[in-house]
Amino acid sequence: MNPGTQMVKLTYREAAREGLRDALARDPRVFLMGEDVGHYGGCFAVSKGLLQEFGPERIRDTPLSELAFTGMGIGAAMGGMRPIVEIMTVNFSLLALDQILNNAATLLHMSGGQFNVPLVIRMATGAGKQLAAQHAHSLEGWYAHIPGIRVVSPATLADVRGMLWTALEDPDPVLIFENNTLYTMEGELAVDAGPVDIDHARVLREGSDVSIITYSASLHKSLAAAETLAGEGISAEVIDLRTLRPLDDATIMGSVAKTHRALIVDEGWRSGSISAEISARIVEQAFYELDAPVERLCSAEVPIPYARHMEQAAIPQAETIVATVKRMVQSHG
Amino acid sequence: MKNKTKQTAKVDRDHGLRLLRKMLLIRRFEAKSAELYSAMKIRGFLHLYDGEEAVAVGVMEALTPEDAVVATYREHGQALARGVSANAIMAEMYGKQEGCSRGRGGSMHLFDAAARFYGGNAIVGGGLPLALGFALADAMQGKKRVTCCFFGDGATAEGVFYESLNLAALWRLPVLFILENNLYAMGTAICYAHAVADIAPKAASHGVQTEIVDGMDVLAVEKGARRGAEFVREGNGPYFIECRTYRFRAHSMFDAELYRTRAEVEKWRKRDPIASFFDLCKEQAVLSDADMEELERDVAAEVDGAVAFAEAGTWEPVEDLTRYVYSEGRPR
Ligand SMILES: Cc1ncc(C[n+]2csc(CCOP(=O)(O)OP(=O)(O)O)c2C)c(N)n1
Numbered sequence: 001m002n003p004g005t006q007m008v009k010l011t012y013r014e015a016a017r018e019g020l021r022d023a024l025a026r027d028p029r030v031f032l033m034g035e036d037v038g039h040y041g042g043c044f045a046v047s048k049g050l051l052q053e054f055g056p057e058r059i060r061d062t063p064l065s066e067l068a069f070t071g072m073g074i075g076a077a078m079g080g081m082r083p084i085v086e087i088m089t090v091n092f093s094l095l096a097l098d099q100i101l102n103n104a105a106t107l108l109h110m111s112g113g114q115f116n117v118p119l120v121i122r123m124a125t126g127a128g129k130q131l132a133a134q135h136a137h138s139l140e141g142w143y144a145h146i147p148g149i150r151v152v153s154p155a156t157l158a159d160v161r162g163m164l165w166t167a168l169e170d171p172d173p174v175l176i177f178e179n180n181t182l183y184t185m186e187g188e189l190a191v192d193a194g195p196v197d198i199d200h201a202r203v204l205r206e207g208s209d210v211s212i213i214t215y216s217a218s219l220h221k222s223l224a225a226a227e228t229l230a231g232e233g234i235s236a237e238v239i240d241l242r243t244l245r246p247l248d249d250a251t252i253m254g255s256v257a258k259t260h261r262a263l264i265v266d267e268g269w270r271s272g273s274i275s276a277e278i279s280a281r282i283v284e285q286a287f288y289e290l291d292a293p294v295e296r297l298c299s300a301e302v303p304i305p306y307a308r309h310m311e312q313a314a315i316p317q318a319e320t321i322v323a324t325v326k327r328m329v330q331s332h333g
Numbered sequence: 334m335k336n337k338t339k340q341t342a343k344v345d346r347d348h349g350l351r352l353l354r355k356m357l358l359i360r361r362f363e364a365k366s367a368e369l370y371s372a373m374k375i376r377g378f379l380h381l382y383d384g385e386e387a388v389a390v391g392v393m394e395a396l397t398p399e400d401a402v403v404a405t406y407r408e409h410g411q412a413l414a415r416g417v418s419a420n421a422i423m424a425e426m427y428g429k430q431e432g433c434s435r436g437r438g439g440s441m442h443l444f445d446a447a448a449r450f451y452g453g454n455a456i457v458g459g460g461l462p463l464a465l466g467f468a469l470a471d472a473m474q475g476k477k478r479v480t481c482c483f484f485g486d487g488a489t490a491e492g493v494f495y496e497s498l499n500l501a502a503l504w505r506l507p508v509l510f511i512l513e514n515n516l517y518a519m520g521t522a523i524c525y526a527h528a529v530a531d532i533a534p535k536a537a538s539h540g541v542q543t544e545i546v547d548g549m550d551v552l553a554v555e556k557g558a559r560r561g562a563e564f565v566r567e568g569n570g571p572y573f574i575e576c577r578t579y580r581f582r583a584h585s586m587f588d589a590e591l592y593r594t595r596a597e598v599e600k601w602r603k604r605d606p607i608a609s610f611f612d613l614c615k616e617q618a619v620l621s622d623a624d625m626e627e628l629e630r631d632v633a634a635e636v637d638g639a640v641a642f643a644e645a646g647t648w649e650p651v652e653d654l655t656r657y658v659y660s661e662g663r664p665r
Contacts, residue, residue: 035518035519036519036520036521038521038525039522039525039591040584061521061526063487063525064458064487064526068492092456095491130376131377131441132437133437133442134441134442134454134456135378135441135455300655301655301658303658306434306437306439307428307439309428310437310649313651313654314654
């Protein structure tokens with residue numbers, strides 16, 4: 001950021017919208033398509049006003065046809081356009097999974113390097129709004145299992161605006177996961193905030209006793225937990241992974257080498273999760289740095305329930321992060 | 334494809350009272366639900382059926398208790414008309430364990446085994462193949478039952494709709510398809526989602542017996558549904574009814590309604606299924622204003638009772654969070 005750059009107050013939702021506006025204004029090949037992105041204004045109001053600003057050629061309301069319009073995005077990307085496909089939520093992306101996995105992720109390899117797919121797919125993810133089990137899952141970790149796509153998950157205003165830009169410049173498919181509880185989060189951002197890298201994790205808070213490795217909505221819970229822990233004399237380092245595939249091993253291992261303890265906080269289910277992958281990598285690459293076993297806080301292994309107290313009990317919370325870290329630090333101090 | 338024109342049907346008093354009461358119960362129950370949503374007692378997504386009551390009420394008249402019902406996330410109307418208790422539905426939306434899904438489903442996921450009410454599906458089109466499966470199971474077990482599946486115009490753009498029509502027709506499955514065509518899928522008008530906006534011929538082109546009814550006219554819906562249910566029950570294969578209707582309120586509580594005009598909504602409100610049916614009953618001198626007043630009192634008492642029941646309900650203990658992921662009492 002240039003010194004003297006003007007800062008503005010805005011929400012995560014507005015920052016996401018600014019990212020879309022940047023992209024549409026900058027590159028005539030860019031267009032947005034998905035359900036209710038136009039006339040309705042976007043199911044989470046992210047694309048509100050863009051139809052009026054950019055017209056129906058570039059802000060395209062699709063029928064409820066996730067499989068078809070996602071596949072169409074792949075074809076359009078290969079055909080010279082730079083589509084942004086919006087899928088309302090990750091649960092609905094399962095209707096398009098065939099195209100994402102069997103086409104977007106494989107075409108470059110299957111064609112012997114001839115055809116790349118410069119497609120961006122955005123979708124909302126996560127629990128916390130009492131939307132129950134068909135609307136609230138966190139499947140980004142699943143997608144991170146798939147070679148051939150990149151998976152990013154912006155937790156900050158700068159990232160939700162800037163990652164889209166970088167993703168659109170990528171020659172390969174990028175999936176962007178926006179946690180639905182973050183849309184109302186407020187913050188400050190430079191008016192001319194631009195692209196950000198999507199290759200590296202970021203240490204958002206430095207610490208020396210434990211590394212809390214997390215992403216998306218859980219980042220903010222982890223930061224709050226770190227603040228509480230600081231008050232009790234425990235110094236937690238907090239890492240925002242930002243990109244779930246490929247993982248930035250260097251940043252993770254660098255932090256573990258410093259703190260010697262790792263807690264991974266992940267809103268996905270525990271079994272076979274991205275947290276399991278990170279844990280395995282720490283054990284593989286930094287085992288001798290560890291003063292305590294790697295720990296994980298994940299969602300309970302249930303479909304996300306509707307009732308608020310049950311939903312909140314199902315997902316990681318700042319209090320559970322605090323308690324876990326205290327236990328890790330005390331029992332292995 | 335038949336396109337039945339409206340005849341002025343004769344209503345008898347009991348029938349009129351029953352239909353009117355059910356529609357009124359849905360209307361009042363949902364108006365209260367909207368209030369409770371604003372009061373933050375009900376959370377998540379809340380999709381109201383306001384304006385479409387004649388569809389669920391008319392269709393349920395044609396079903397027996399043995400038949401099965403599969404609905405969408407906009408299913409308070411179907412659930413109430415099917416006889417799921419208002420208490421259990423309200424408690425569900427409060428998230429209380431006395432709710433029909435123990436508070437795990439909320440407004441979009443009402444289930445009731447006793448009523449053979451199988452949800453409550455919030456994946457658009459997700460209920461269609463499920464309904465086919467119930468029908469297949471019935472057919473294979475020689476049970477003469479109907480599976481009735483509700484879905485919206487939006488769902489008819491999904492691939493699963495065409496796959497389901499084809500399979501149902503191919504295997505002559507006992508499914509009664511009920512399309513609730515309210516002209517919008519969220520904020521996307523049918524003209525932006527369908528190259529051919531007439532949906533019924535698409536079902537017909539798969540070899541499914543099809544008819545179109547006025548979904549604002551409860552008697553027309555009932556007649557069509559009786560024809561359809563009988564056709565299905567007699568083993569003739571699936572039957573498809575397009576009910577032309579309209580939702581008076583927003584898609585959900587999170588909708589600024591930027592996509593349609595007030596004038597359009599007002600125009601449809603003039604065809605209110607409850608008011609127009611009551612008018613018809615009055616014209617035929619089978620019901621009076623006094624009857625309506627009594628119904629209103631009766632329905633208000635039921636709705637108040639449901640709220641009191643939900644308020645008095647209890648929260649499921651957090652220790653039970655991981656129950657019902659796998660069946661209990663599994664043989665070992
Ligand atoms: C597969 C899937 N895609 C998108 C959504 C989000 N969504 C919920 S309701 C809806 C509109 C459905 O319209 P329609 O089928 O006509 O039913 P209506 O809401 O009008 O009753 C959409 C897009 C969803 N729930 N499931």
